[in-house]
Amino acid sequence: MRRSLLLPLASLLLVPAFVGCGGDEIPTTPPAAATEPADILYHLQYLAVRKDFKHAxxxxxxxxxxxxxxxxxxHMDAKALGISLTPEELKGLGVEHLAAKLDELPGGPDxxxxxxxxxxxARLAYNAGIYRxxxxLTAKSWGKMRHxxxxxNAAARQFGSQTIVKDMAIGFDGTKILNVSCLKKPDxxxxxxxxxxxxxxxxxxQ
Structure with missing residues (x-):
């Protein structure tokens, strides 16, 4: 991203703004839709630090x-890790009515x-799960995260030959922290x- 400083002005206007957070860069404006799996990192940084819940x-x-x-x-993994959502976050994510159920959701229609x-x-709960x-990670850690x-992900082909999923490892200081499965959508x-x-x-x- 931003491989050259000699970009046309029109192109510069399309690049998300970044600011330092403890010396690290975090997007300050919503990144454009991810055209490559690697782009997802910037979306996660933005969501985690800027708390723009609708962006999920x-x-x-x-x-x-x-x-x-x-x-x-x-949500099961988040519970096991001791990560919870505040009342304000539940409201912002639109899952207040699911608050008591998030840790025991069914894996399909029940x-x-x-x-x-x-x-x-389920879609609202899913969005909340990503944010949760x-x-x-702290804002400082998200600023240090790299590809x-x-x-x-060959196993994803069981859902159809056209299903494309890429597994992306992200981390910092030489340690892989998160594995993110990135699904190519119809668009x-x-x-x-x-x-x-x-x-x-x-x-x-951290």
Whole structure:
């Protein structure tokens, strides 16, 4: 990103603004839709630090086969890591009505035990799950995060030959911190289909 300082003025106007946070760069304006998996890092930095909750929808797929199981797993992982959402965050993410259910969501439609948990709610829970996991790192740590390798997720092909998922490792100080699965959406842009920490947050120096 920003490989040259000799960009036309029109191009410069399209580059998200960055400011220092403890000497590190964090986007101050919403990044454009991710055209490559690597772009997702800037979206996560922006979401985590700027707390623009509506931005999560830009990097989240909306198909039921993704949002139901991934929302469940991300919130379960966040609970295990001791990461919670504040009342203000629950409200901003639009999941106040799901607050008591987030840690025990079903992995798919469940008309018996969760009759009111619709696809719309699963999408909101999914967006909240992305943000909730980003809270495991401080703003300073997000500023230091860098790409540490992108690989093909061959297992994703079980959902169809046209399904493209790239696994991106991001971290800092030579340590891989997060694995982010980036799904290519029908419009050609990438979104986050899953996130998982690769290290224990308790022992992480931030």
């Amino acid at each position: 929808a830009l990097i989240a797929p909306i198909t039921p086969d993704v949002v139901f199981p991934s929302a469940r797993q991300m 008309a018996v035990n969760f009759p009111d948990y619709t696809v719309k709610d 996991l980003t809270k495991g 540490m390798g992108i690989t093909d 050609g842009t990438y979104g986050v289909s899953f996130m998982r920490y690769l290290v224990s947050l308790k022992g992480l120096k």
